Amino acid sequence: MKNRTEQVMQAIRRRIDGGAVAPGEKLPSIRGFAAAMGVSPSTVVEAYDRLAAEGVIFARRRSGFFAAHRNRPVALSELGPRLEREIDPLWVSRQSLDAGEDAPKPGCGWLPADWMPVDSLRRAIRAAGRADDGLLAYYGGTRSEVKLRRLLSRQLADQGIEAGPDRILLTASGSNAIDLVCRLLLSPGDKVLVDDPCYFNFQALFRAHRVEIIGVPYTPQGPDMEHFEAALARHKPRLYITNSALHNPTGATISAQVAHRLLTLAAAHDLIVIEDDIFAEFEPDPSPRLAAMDGLDRVIRIGSFSKTLSASVRCGYVAARPDWIEALIDLQVATNFGGPSPLAAEILHHALSDGGYRKHMEALRARLARLRRLTGARLSGMGIIPWLMPRGGFYLWCALPEGTDGAAMARAALSENVVLAPGNVFSPSQAMTSYMRFNVGQMGDPGIYDILDRAMRAAA
Template structure:
């Protein structure tokens, strides 16, 4: 019952959707079919499901508050035994706690960031004209930063003028604005399986239908992508461009070309999240470069590479789409901040950011090697060895549940990222995502060893 409720409240099963068959759910959860029948009967009595004789069970035409996604958005404390879902991981990773280690989080340690350079940029901002500190910026955002970003994108083969770039408060806001602009409730959206967990929550928040596409070490499974496109007629496909979250894999050129051909044939728009681009030493293919921004919207931010506090993201798209997305931003957030974009612009143009990222890439490469060796000693194997970045998708020994391991580790002050948090089909319980930059403390692996044994 909890499994079905979580899917309904998280919009993975929207109103009117058919519930999993009794046989399928029994096999997946390892229970008898009679147990599933009784659970479905109780859910019907509660009004969660409706029975259709001869057809099966369907989600009732009721709409639970969006706040019920894991109960986390409702402003109440979640129960101790709440589902281990995306919002569970967000809460655990963001919650302060003395001595808590967070190899499951998605950001670099604070002491890896260019603190002194950021302080210098803020001191320079304090000397700027009053408008920089007191007034709204232009509808598209700080023009000097947009012009500089256009030059950066050109070096990666993405041709876009400053008028095709909209600044946002973050990468997450960029995705939210795009979904507000392009999606209607009930629209299908293709997502990688596994994928960045916030893609799942954003799609659910917009009451769209998330459709999984298996991800491979070279990109999405093209056969499955084509089948999903033909069956569900999706409006969008949202993916990471490179150093895929959580797997660390990167798209190859042949897969990129075939993917764009398939997307064009089925009139699918693609949102390419390139937030990890600066972690790459050697750039891999970008869909926006191949496509020329015809049906690809390119987004990113500096939250992962520069500062989670100095939040600044961007959307790069066709001019007509940018104006529409900018209108949505004006309607929902009114204007643009001036401070963060000015700080980011200074760090990009005074050499601080380039030097910082050169050091980060070297540290990440060393951390990846150390983490691989430590995990190998515990019997965990990498799904693929990433070309860079911070994430490592590791397979647990056969028969071990990542949720069970994560719960055990949390009791000992270590936050892990279980595989099913990233999976639409709940097919990744045998994996954990590790942030290698957060894995230097030996206690992490001592706790992990005890959790695996337990």
């Protein structure tokens, strides 16, 4: 009875949180909902009584039950399934962001500060400081810094994506770019497809938009097309988000065959695709791009500079159809009164135009290629086996020894002030218990491997 009662309670919460039942709206009758859920009326009675006690719903005599008017802040941790802290996307993000600079962070999503082109950034900051007073004091224009948009347009053209500056919008960050697109295209209760596993903050962001997340298994060539097609037919999702190149967390890259099939299915099912290409510049040479193959018709390209230049000088961008860009400009004015800081855009333009940036990226790719091999070999010797060897980037997605629970391992490592990223934090289906993502750029301290060994033994 208890499990069925909780299932009914969760179903009602989803309807209310997703907007399917508005505040003050009547809930289904006890007998009707019992039939729909395949449970007894007494189970629904208990569920309704418990939800009423929590203040989620209320009863009116002889009228039934109604959704309560809940004038309290929305807690994202209360939306979606209840997860252990070690595998909750919000909690893992907070641990990574709040850890001290000296704390080992093999589970975080950025490279060490001394790997970044800080001398180039300092020159760019000094140059921006000599700009007109308006740059230092005023809001930016609604279309944002044109010099940086022109530079991005040239970079996209090198990848086969035709997008003039008028089809590019600068945003406060890459995550902010995705958030704006979600505001434009999604309504509470909509369904979205994500890879399983996927970047964990996609799940946290979709929680905030109160949409239903549908996971599709991911393969070394991209999403599993059989499951992808079945999910489209069954769930009729509005949107799909992915990393085509150097997928987070697996490091895989979509094949041309899968990309073509994916776009054919997207067109047939009226699916919009967000291609988050934040790792593009870590590839040794360009791989298939959904945005290039689609011509930015139903594919929206997202990017930022946080992985290659600076996560402190925040700025992202959206490349999309002109009508969508116009709508996104209005949304950005409404929610942020303009785009990113014009000072940040100026600094980034200087840094990207610096002749040293190309050399920085060449050196970074070479350094990471060597570290992926060395780290993969070291982990393999411990029984932690890479799922594949990526062609670029700084992630290794690894299978843990049989019987090892990733969440328990992360818990044990955190007791020694080391932040790990266990598999289930990336998995909508919670099917990645025995996987872990490692950032090879954050594995420089030899003591990390001793801590990993102790954490594995504690989690076995």
